[in-house]
Amino acid sequence: MxxxxxxxxxxxxxxxxxxxxxxxxxxxxxxxxxxxxxxxxxESIKVPNLKGMNMTQMEDLLDENNLTYEITDCTFTADKPPLTILSQYPLPNSLVKSGRKVYITINSETPPMIKMPGIIGLSVRSAEQQLVIAGLKKGLVHEINDPRVKEVIEIQVNGKKIEPGAAIPKGTMVDLFIGNGTADVEVELPDLTGKPLDEVNIILAGMNLQVGKVNYETNSEATPGTVFKQACATCTGLTVKPGDIIDLWVAGSGE
The missing domain is CATH 1.20.5 (Single alpha-helices involved in coiled-coils or other helix-helix interfaces)
Structure with a gap:
């Protein structure tokens, strides 16, 4: 050398x-x-936007971009489908190296149980605020006969009455029943026979009564289109109260 x-x-x-x-x-x-x-x-990879995707879509997209993932949190959002991606890190469009792990938060499959807040006696607006704070939603608002005007008298979920403190799933729709300022005062049952059906409808609506079943029958003694018989299954004697149902029989075929 x-x-x-x-x-x-x-x-x-x-x-x-x-x-x-x-x-x-x-x-x-x-x-x-x-x-x-x-x-x-x-060499860098742009992180795709995963928010709003389901797990299958997310996994396929990360595989295409040579990225991996790890679930770091699981929370519940009522207006998102179960197992939807809620957030991610690194953020969308970040530049990372191949094989980088993306940390994600997903929407839980099962909503947590929470206690129904005490909203009886509140106004609709105040009740809605309390529902939102508790993670619930305001459903339909129904008026019922009660002297307490615009106050929540009753709460229901899926047609069933529930009490404050009851455990219900987060995100549940809660229906409110409020007073219309009308007490359950009984009045005399009106005589509707001989009156045209359209006039009877106006009379009953003005008394806060409901039209029940309308039966059309042939009656030679009554003018076609007029009421010749009435009945009230919910009435007591000859008196009615707001909300009672009146069944009617009308002369004619109803065509």
């Missing part, structure tokens, strides 16, 4: 120059060739 002579200063300087050159080649080769190749320096 040949050696470089170091008998003179020129030889020594030549020797040092060769060593420096080799060091520079190694330095630049490592940092500008090997390191970028081994770490894919300069």
């Amino acid at each position: 040949s050696q470089i002579s170091t008998n003179s200063k020129k030889d020594l300087y030549t020797h040092i120059g060769i060593l420096i050159s080799l060091a520079l080649v190694f330095f630049f080769g490592f940092f500008f060739l090997y390191l970028p190749w081994s770490t894919h320096h300069g």
Whole structure:
């Protein structure tokens, strides 16, 4: 193996120059060739927007982009489908390296149980605020005969009455029943016989009574289109109260 002579200063300087050159080649080769190749320096992936996707869609999209994921939290949002992606980190459009893990929060399959707040006696607006704070939703508002005007008298879920403090799923729709300022005062049952059906409808609506079943029958003694018989299954004696149902028999075929 040949050696470089170091008998003179020129030889020594030549020797040092060769060593420096080799060091520079190694330095630049490592940092500008090997390191970028081994770490894919300069290659980046844009993180896709996962929010609103289901788990299958999310997994397929991350696979396409050579990314992985980890579920870090599970919460419940009533207006989102179960197992929907609610949030992510890194945020959408962030630039990351291949294989980066995306941390996600998903919507729970089962809503948590919460206590119905005490909204009896509140106005509709105040009751709605309390429902929102508790994670519930205001459903239909029904007026019922009660002297307490616009106050919540009763609450129902899916047609069933519930009491404050009852455990119900978060996000449940709650129907409110409020007073219309009318007490259950009984009045005399009106005589509707001999009156045209359209006039009878007006009379009953004005008394806050409901038209029940309308039966059309042939009656030679009554003018066609007029009421010749009435009945009230919910009445007591000859008196009625707001909300009672009046069944009618009308002369004619109803055509």
